[in-house]
Amino acid sequence: MRPINHVLISAGVTAIFSVWVRSWTAIGACFLSGIFIDLDHHLDYYLAKKKIPFNYKKLDHFCKKEREAKIYLFLHSYEFLALLWVTIFLFKLNVIWIGIAVGCTTHVLCDEVANPLRPLSYFFTYRFLIGFKREYFFKKGYRDE
Ligand SMILES: [Zn+2]
Numbered sequence: 055m056r057p058i059n060h061v062l063i064s065a066g067v068t069a070i071f072s073v074w075v076r077s078w079t080a081i082g083a084c085f086l087s088g089i090f091i092d093l094d095h096h097l098d099y100y101l102a103k104k105k106i107p108f109n110y111k112k113l114d115h116f117c118k119k120e121r122e123a124k125i126y127l128f129l130h131s132y133e134f135l136a137l138l139w140v141t142i143f144l145f146k147l148n149v150i151w152i153g154i155a156v157g158c159t160t161h162v163l164c165d166e167v168a169n170p171l172r173p174l175s176y177f178f179t180y181r182f183l184i185g186f187k188r189e190y191f192f193k194k195g196y197r198d199e
Contacts, residue, residue: 055168060161064088067160071153080153087157094129101126124186131178135159170196
């Protein structure tokens with residue numbers, strides 16, 4: 055999903071979140087986490103290329119077409135989201151953490167719907183079991199365009 059779509063969706067979700075929350079910090083955390091969770095794409099790029107991607111087109115090409123690099127996406131995982139939500143409730147973390155969790159969860163669910171992924175691709179355990187290989191991450195035929 056393109057960054058502008060994440061910005062728009064995150065703004066909408068944050069607007070709804072702000073109906074119940076009176077903390078500007080939590081509202082900001084919700085909005086920003088719904089966008090900047092994508093920084094794990096930068097980490098994948100860095101791990102593959104040993105340099106930081108400052109050019110969006112290069113990063114986009116890397117995410118969609120790079121055949122050799124592995125897909126770790128540490129934050130795009132249901133295990134991470136579950137751990138975040140369980141930690142919030144077990145340790146009764148404040149509303150800022152709930153904002154972060156709402157933003158991240160919304161982002162991953164939207165990516166799940168919008169991106170051409172195999173059904174289990176956003177489970178970190180699945181990616182670990184397939185050796186983080188791209189050929190099992192995207193739907194068959196997607197990378198051959
Ligand atoms: Zn994403």
